[in-house]
Amino acid sequence: MSTASSTAPWNRSARFTSNPAAREPGAIRWLVIGVALTFFAVFLLLPLLAVFAEALRKGWAAYLAAISAPDALSAMRLTLLAAAVAVPLNLVFGIAAAWAIAKHDFRGKNVLITLIDLPFSVSPVIAGLCYVLVFGAQGWFGPWLAAHGIKIVFAVPGIILATIFVTVPFIARELIPLMQAQGRDEEEAALVLGASGWQTFARVTLPNVKWGLLYGVILCNARAMGEFGAVSVVSGHIRGQTNTMPLQVEILYNEYSFAAAFAVASLLALLALVTLVVKTIIEWRAGAELRPDEAP
Amino acid sequence: MSIAVRNIGKSFGSFVALDNVSLEFPTGKLVALLGPSGCGKTTLLRIIAGLEYADRGEVILDGEDASDRHVRERQVGFVFQHYALFRHMSIFENVAFGLRVKPRSQRPPEREIRRRVMELLELVQLGWVADRYPAQLSGGQRQRIALARALAVGPRVLLLDEPFGALDAKVRKELRRWLRNLHDELHITSIFVTHDQDEAIELADQLVVMHKGKVEQTGTPREVYAAPATPFVYGFLGAVNEFRGSIDGDYLRVGTSALPIVGGDVARGQSAVAFARPHELEIITDGGSGQAGIGATIKRIVDIGSIARVELSGAACEEPHLYEVELPSQRLAELNLAAGQPVRLVSSRLRAFAQGERS
Numbered sequence: 001m002s003t004a005s006s007t008a009p010w011n012r013s014a015r016f017t018s019n020p021a022a023r024e025p026g027a028i029r030w031l032v033i034g035v036a037l038t039f040f041a042v043f044l045l046l047p048l049l050a051v052f053a054e055a056l057r058k059g060w061a062a063y064l065a066a067i068s069a070p071d072a073l074s075a076m077r078l079t080l081l082a083a084a085v086a087v088p089l090n091l092v093f094g095i096a097a098a099w100a101i102a103k104h105d106f107r108g109k110n111v112l113i114t115l116i117d118l119p120f121s122v123s124p125v126i127a128g129l130c131y132v133l134v135f136g137a138q139g140w141f142g143p144w145l146a147a148h149g150i151k152i153v154f155a156v157p158g159i160i161l162a163t164i165f166v167t168v169p170f171i172a173r174e175l176i177p178l179m180q181a182q183g184r185d186e187e188e189a190a191l192v193l194g195a196s197g198w199q200t201f202a203r204v205t206l207p208n209v210k211w212g213l214l215y216g217v218i219l220c221n222a223r224a225m226g227e228f229g230a231v232s233v234v235s236g237h238i239r240g241q242t243n244t245m246p247l248q249v250e251i252l253y254n255e256y257s258f259a260a261a262f263a264v265a266s267l268l269a270l271l272a273l274v275t276l277v278v279k280t281i282i283e284w285r286a287g288a289e290l291r292p293d294e295a296p
Numbered sequence: 297m298s299i300a301v302r303n304i305g306k307s308f309g310s311f312v313a314l315d316n317v318s319l320e321f322p323t324g325k326l327v328a329l330l331g332p333s334g335c336g337k338t339t340l341l342r343i344i345a346g347l348e349y350a351d352r353g354e355v356i357l358d359g360e361d362a363s364d365r366h367v368r369e370r371q372v373g374f375v376f377q378h379y380a381l382f383r384h385m386s387i388f389e390n391v392a393f394g395l396r397v398k399p400r401s402q403r404p405p406e407r408e409i410r411r412r413v414m415e416l417l418e419l420v421q422l423g424w425v426a427d428r429y430p431a432q433l434s435g436g437q438r439q440r441i442a443l444a445r446a447l448a449v450g451p452r453v454l455l456l457d458e459p460f461g462a463l464d465a466k467v468r469k470e471l472r473r474w475l476r477n478l479h480d481e482l483h484i485t486s487i488f489v490t491h492d493q494d495e496a497i498e499l500a501d502q503l504v505v506m507h508k509g510k511v512e513q514t515g516t517p518r519e520v521y522a523a524p525a526t527p528f529v530y531g532f533l534g535a536v537n538e539f540r541g542s543i544d545g546d547y548l549r550v551g552t553s554a555l556p557i558v559g560g561d562v563a564r565g566q567s568a569v570a571f572a573r574p575h576e577l578e579i580i581t582d583g584g585s586g587q588a589g590i591g592a593t594i595k596r597i598v599d600i601g602s603i604a605r606v607e608l609s610g611a612a613c614e615e616p617h618l619y620e621v622e623l624p625s626q627r628l629a630e631l632n633l634a635a636g637q638p639v640r641l642v643s644s645r646l647r648a649f650a651q652g653e654r655s
Contacts, residue, residue: 185380188347189442191367192374193394193449203397207384 051269054262066263074240075248075264078156082163082231082244083224089164090220094171095213099205101172102179103187113176119168127165128233131158154236159244162230167220174216178209211286215279222275226268297358297452297485298323299344304353306339313339314350315509321502324483326476328490328500332532336509337489338457344487345455346370358452373446373484377458379438381430387441388426391416394449416444419478436467443478456488460495472499493533497521505529527649530571537577537619539570539590539646548648553590557648570648574622579606580640581631589642592619594635597628604628608641 056063066072097116101109119127133139135152145152152158186208190200206213228246235242237251245268252261299321306314313336321327329337342348344355346367354363362370381390389396391413395404404412417423420440430438439459446454459475460468476499479486490496496503497517505512505520505528513525524530531538541550548555548570557570580589592608595618599605604625610617619641623631633639 185376185378186382189374189376189380189382189445190393190397192345192347192372193397193445194368195393195397196368199397203393204382208382 048269051262051265054258055266057262058259062259063263063266066257066260067267069260071240071243072248072260072264075243075245076267078159078243079225079245081156082160083221085160086163086167086224087217087221090167090171091213091217093168094175094216094220095206097172098175098179098209099201101176102182103184103205116169116172119166124162124166124227124229124231125233128162128230131161131165131230131234135161153234154238154242156242158234159231159242162234163224163227166227166230167224170220170223171213171216174212174219175209178212179205182208211282215282215286218275218278218282222272225271298356299453299485299487300356301340301344302354302356304340304343304350304355306336306343306348306350306352312509314343317353317506317509317511319504319511319514321485321487323485325501326479326486326488326499327502327504328488328496329504329506330490330493330496330532331506331512333491335506337491337506340506341455341457341487341489344453345372345374347374371449371452373449373451373454375439375442375446375454375456375459377461379430379435379442379462381438381442381445383430385429386426387417387422387428387430387433388413390430390441391445391448393445412448416448417441419447420444434467435463436471439463439471440474443475447482447484451484454484454486456486458489458491460492461490468495475499497533505532507532524571524647527569527571530647530649535574535620537572537574537621538617539572540567540651541570542567543648548646550590555590555643555646557646567651568648569651570646572643572646574605574620576643576645577619577621578642578644579608579621579623579631579633580642581633581637589640592639592641594633594637594639596635597633599625599628601625606633608639610641 055066097112100106101113132153134141135145135158136142137146137153139153150157152161186204187200190204195203225244226246227244228250231244232247232250235244235247237243237247239251243251245264249261249265249268252258252264300319302318304314304317306312315336317336317340329340331337339348343350346355346362346365350363354361356362357365357370381387382393385393392409395409395412398404414423414426417426420443422437422440422444425433425437425441430441433441439462443456443459460471463471472495488499500517502514503517503520504514507528513520513529520529521533524533530536539548539550539555541548541555543549543557543564543566544554545564546557548557548568555570590610592610594606594608596607597604598607602625603622604627606621606623606628608619608621610619621641
C-alpha cells in the first residue's frame, strides 16, 4: 500500500507532463486547451456575466427594489421551503437506499437501483403531469382530497412533492459507488468488536462517506432550488403563493420586466456560484484526507 | 476456550462451500486451516466468527451451541486479510473502538481505555504510531494494529483470515515469527486461514487441510507432512513426485519398469498413483542392475547450498514426465552427473493410492 502514492490519481498528470516521452508537442496542447477555454467562455461564462449585467443595468436601486418586491420575496420563501423539505427527506432516503444497496444483498436490489434513476430519465414535465393526474381535481385522488379540503396540486404541497421527485437520485447516486468501493470489511470489523448496528453506522459507515454525502447534499440543494419543469406544471403560477424563484423569473420575463427578471435570476446564479465554490472546497478537503502524507 | 464445529454445511447457490465439516480445535493452540482458494476455509472461519451463517450444523464455543448467537456476543477476535482498519480514525481510536462501543455499564473509564490501548500498542511494538492514521502505516504495521484492535476486547478466540496474504515475502516471514511468539505469550486459542503451506507448517501447532469443502486431514504439521492421508494432501503439502501405474505385489508397475512400494493398501492389478518426496528418490547411474527403478534423463542440476536439486524427465509414462530429486551436494559430487545422462530412479519410500481416490 505504501507504493500507492506513486500511481495515485492526483499525481498521474504530473507524471505525464514531466515525462518527455509522454509529452505532446506544445502546439497540440495549446490547441486543445484553447478550444476548451473558448468553449467555456462563450457558452458558460458569457451568459453568466450577461445575467449580472442585465440585472444591474438600471442601477443598484432598481436591483434592490426588484428583489425585495413582495412577489419576489414570496418566491424566495417558497423556494427555500421546498428545498428545506426536499433536501432533508432525500438525505434520509439517500443514505438508507445507499446503505441497503451497497452493504446488503436482497431480492429486488436492481429494481431499487433502477427506480432511483427514474427521475433522471423522466422529463421533469412528465413528472409534474403525473402528480396532476394523481392528485389533481380530475385525478385519482382528486375528489377524495377535495372532499377533505386538502389541496396538493396548484398549491405548496404539490411544489414540494415535485421538488422531492426530481431530486431523489442526487444523494443516493453519490453514495452508492462510494460505499460499494469501500466494501463491508470495516462494518464487519466493527460488528465483531461488539458494535451495535447503529454504532456501526454512526461511527464507521457515516464518517467514511461524509464528504460524498455533503457533496450530494450540495448538488441536491442546487437542483431543488433551480427546478423548473416539474414545479411549473404543478404550480398553477399563482403570484405570491405558488411561484418559486425560477417560475418568478419566467413570469417577469414574459411581462417584459427584464431588469426584475434578471435580478431574480442573478440570485439563482449566485446560488450556483456558491454551490460550485462549496463543491470545490469539499473535493479539495476530501482529496486531502485521502492523501496519506497530508492526513491531519 | 475450545472451539468445535459439527456437521457444518454451506452452499452459495449451487456451489457447495462446506460439505458436512466436523472439527475440534484444541484450547490454547494455533491451528491452520490450509487449502487452495475456494476450498471453503475462509467460509468456515467466517461461520465460526458469526459473519456467515451455516445452512446446517453447529458451532460450539466453550461447550455451548453458539450457532444462533450474534457475532457481537461471540467474543471472537477477527483479523481481516486486508486489515479493515477504520480509515477515518487514528490508530489509537482504532484499537480503542471495541472498548468504546461497549454498553455504558461495561465500558471502562477513559483512563483505563487509554492505559489498555497503549499497553496493546506496546505489545505489537507500535506504541509510537498512536496518533497516526491507517493510511500512513505500512502493510505489516497495519496488520499488527488490526491484531491489537482484535485483542483489545479480550476475545476468547482469535480468528485470522489470511493474515499475511497481502504482504510481501520478507515482511510475511518476519510477521509470521512475530505472531508465533505472540501466541506463545498469550496462549489464546487461534485459528488462521492460509493457502501457503510453508506458513502453515512453520506457524501452526495443528493443521487442517481442506479441499473442495471437505476436511482431507488433520494433525500436527509433522504428521501431515510425513504421512499424507490422501493424494491431494500429498500434492498440496510439499514437493512431490507422482508415478502412475498398476499394482503388482509389492511393486508399482510403470510401463516396463517396477518400483517397490512402502505403505498404501491397493489391491493387486488395480491402477494406482504413487508418491515420493524429492528426497525419497535415489539416482542410480550403473545401468547393470536390470529392471530396478524407472528410466529417466537428467535435464538440469541446481547445486546451491548443502542440498542439490536434480530435475529429470522420465520416459516410462506415455507422456513425458518431470521428476525432482533432492540429494546432499556431497552425494551429487560422488555420482558425477551431467545433463543429458540417462539414469535410473529408485524410491526408498513410495506410497500408493488407488487411482479412483485421486481428486
